[in-house]
Amino acid sequence: MRITFCAAAAAMALTGCGRDGDVNLLPGLGQFEVIGVEEDDMLKMRAGPGTGFVTVLGLPNGTILNVDSCQPMGNTRWCAVSLGGIKGHVSAAYLQER
Template sequence: MRITLCAAAAAMALTGCGRDGDVNLLPGLGQFEVVGVEDDDMLKMRAGPGTGFVTVLGLPNGTIVNVESCQPMGNTRWCAVTLGGINGHVSAAYLQER
């Protein structure tokens, strides 16, 4: 029984089970470029994963951010990102791997 429990715990650790719903929804984490934003607009970096959170910063196309993790929230995939020491969340729909 003990071996079975240890094997199950190891399998969960390897598959990411139990990580509070944190799911890698992009090909790889690391540096990504902001793309697809209208010319007269900016991608909103928010304080949390959702439109109900305050905007921290506006990011124009071409901005490079470091993606820490991504998770689904409703119909949108939100990624935790950093830019120059500023932390926030952006929609994965506007990120392209570098």
């Protein structure tokens, strides 16, 4: 619990405000904003593209991520992302182009 809280606090410190826009998930497009996460929840950045991978970090709405690439896995499109020096994967459903 303490690790999750610390990770969330670190993510909040690195967030910014984004502009409205359409999601374009071509590889290496740059910065995207986390959107659509319930107010009392966080988007899970995972170690790999799928729910079977461990959670690396919890990301609140408004977090700005660098998107490197995206790939379909089952019914979900997963994007390889980074935040500072932390790398992982998130569902594209919660990303908006900045």
